[in-house]
Amino acid sequence: MNEIDAVVYSMGPSEFLGVNEPDKWCVDAVGGRDKPFMRIHTGGATGLSAAQAGFHHVAAGLFDAVLVVGADKVRECKDSQQVLNTIWDPLYERQFGLTTITMAAFQAVRHMHLYGTKEEQMALVAVRSWGNALNNPVAHLKGHITVDDVMMSPYYCWPVKKYDMCPSSAGGAAIVIVSGKKAMKLSTRPAWIRGCGEVANTVFLGDQMGGRAQMDFADSDVLAMAATAAYRQAGIRNPVKEIQVAELYAPFTVCELSMVEALGFCRKGESGRLNEEGFFNMNGEIAVNPSGGTLCANAIAITALARVCDGALQVMGKAPPKMQVKNVRNAVCTGEGGSFQFHAVMVLSADYY
C-alpha cells in the first residue's frame, strides 16, 4: 500500500447499500487515508469510468501507481428495481414505472422489430454466458443450461425472461494502474491501456426511439462512438481481426447482441445469426465474455471494473486455465450505465505499441 500514490473509488448508486457516500466509509479499508482519493459514479458504467479516471491520474504524469477499487452488495436492499426506478426523472418518465427490466424489454422489442431477432437467439446468449461462467471461479451464476430452459423461464416483461437478466450480486474488485516506466520494472507481461472512450446520450427514452430520434434504441450507437475513439487511440482498424476477447457490460441478453454490433464485430442485425454460428464462442472469432459477463454476476458498482479485470487477465495470460483464450493481443472492455445512456470503452493490449 505504501507504493500506491492515489486511490479511485468505484461506487455506483449508494441506495442499494443504504449508506450515503459509502466511499468515505471505505477510505480506511482500501488504504486511502492521507492519500488523494476520489469516487467515480456513472451508474452501471462506474467501474469502467473509474478505471479511466485511474488511467488519467497516471497519464497526466502526476502519479506512478493508482489503485482503483470498489465493492457492492446489491442484495442488501429490498428491491433493486424499486431503487432503479429513481434513476428516471420524476417529472417525465418515473411514473411509467420504468425499471431496467422494462427498459431492456424496449430494446429487445426494437431489435426484434428492426432486425427480425428471435427470442431464441437472445436465449443463446444466456446459454453461452452460463457455460463460460463454469470456468470462472468468481462468477455468481453458472451452469449447463439450454435454450429451452431460457425459453421456459418466466417472463418478467415480454420478451425479457428470467434467464435473459443479470442477477443482483455482491462482490469487490480492484486494479492497479502504474506508469509505463514502473510497469516495465514490475512485470514482464502487463496489460497496456491503449484506448479509452466514454460517451453520454440523452436520458429520455422517448427521444431515443421513433421518427425524430437521432439514433434508435435498438442500436448502441453511443457505444459505437466511444469505441471509435478508443480504437483510434489504440490503432485498431479491423476489430474482428485485431481483437480476440470482449468483456462486455451486457446486463440483458439483448444488450450483448446490440453491443457486439456497435463494437464493429458485425453489421447491425447480424449478431443473432452469428451468435448461432458460434462466432462469439470461446473458440470463435472473438470470445465474448469468457468470464460469463454481467449475466452471471452483477455487483453494480464494480461490474464494469470486473470487465477490466477479466480483460486484463486475458491479455496477461493469467485467466483461470479453461477461461483463458489463446493468443490474446487485444481485449476490449465496456461499461454501460443509466438508461443505456452512458457507454464507456477501454482497449487493453499485450503490446506497448
Place this chain on the structure above:
Amino acid sequence: MSHRVAILGVGMTKIEGAKKDQKLDDMVFEASSKALADASVTREGIDSVVISGCDELDGRCISSMLLAMPAGAYLKDEIKVTDEGCYGVILAAMRLMTGLFDLSLVISWCKTSEAPVSDVMRMRWDPFYHRGFGMNHITSTALMAGVYKSQYGIPMDIPARVVVKNRKNGARNPNAHLQRPIKLSEVRSSPVVSWPLRALDCAPESDGACALVLASARKARELKRDPVWLAGFGWATDSYYLGGRDLSKLRSLGIAAGMAYGMARIKNPLKEIDIAEISDFSSYHELMVYEGLGFCRPGRAQDLIKEGLTDMEGVLPVNPSGGLLSSNPFTASGLFRVCEAYLQVKGNAENHQVQGVKRALAHGSSGFCAQGNAVFILSR
C-alpha cells in the same frame, strides 16, 4: 506541472435560499451556458465534460442522467466524480494533462431547498458505529469546533469576528445568498444550535449551480486567450472514523495544500498568495483552515483575525465573496470557490474585487469533520 491547464471562463447562477422558479436542469443549463459564453467558446468545441453531483441530495440514484444534457454533455465524452464539486476540476485537469482532451466543461450544483439535508447527512454514517449517535453535518462540525476551541482556548469573539468579516464581504457580492452585514453583538446573541456553534456561526443552506471551462495550454494558445492558469492542485482524505482522528487539526488539508504548493512552487503561502476563497462550514472551521493551509502555526489562527490580516484590506483577504457563511450551495460550494478565485485573478469580481490579485487559492471540503480536502492555486 508538465502540461499546464488554463481556465477560460466561469458561469454561476445567483445563489439563493430557494430557487422556486428553476428546476435543477434549468439551473445547470444556466450555469453551463454562462460558462461557455464567458469563455467565448461553443458547446461544439467541448471534448470533455466532468460533472460532480450528489445523488442523495438530488433524490435520484444516478444524478448525472438528467443533468448530463443540460450540462452540455449530449454525445460528448462525459464522466462524473461524486464528491465536492471542486473535485471535478481535479479530474478535468488530469484529463487535459493526458493530452487526450483539449477543452473541458466542469459543472456542479446543489438544490438544498428541495432536499432533507439533515436526513441525507445522517444516512452518510455507517450503520454499525456512528449512525446511532444521530450526528448530522452541523453537530459533527460543532464537535470539531469544540475540540479546537478547548485545545487552544479560543475566545468567543474570534469566531464571531470571522462571521462579521465574511458577512460584510458577502454584502458586497450581488451573487451571495445572505447579503445583510451583521454586527458582532448579533453573533454573540444568536442562539446556540450545537455547542460551541451559534446559529450565525454556521453556513446557511442555499441553491446554486456553477461551471468552468478549462483548456489545455495548446488550446488556450490556439484560441489566443489571456487565461488564468491552474498553477497547482492537491487533494487528500483522512480516516472516516472520528475516534481515530485528531479533530483539532485538518490533517488531509495539510497534505492537499502541500501537493498544490509543491506544484505551484509556493513556499510561504501567507506572503505569496493574494486572496483565498475557502470552504468555511462554520466560523471555527475557517480558523482551522488557515492552520491547515499553513497561513500560521496550529492554534494561532486567532492572531490573523485579531490583526485583521484576512480582512478585505489585509495582507491575505480570505473569502472576499463572503464564503460559505454567506452562501452555501452545499456540495457545489467548493466549485463556487474556484469560480470566485478565478474572478479575482481575472479582475472581474466587481464590488468585491481585491486589487492586484496575481495568485489566488481556492479550497473545497467534503465528508464529516472535513474528511476530504482539495486545494487549488490559480495564477496569472
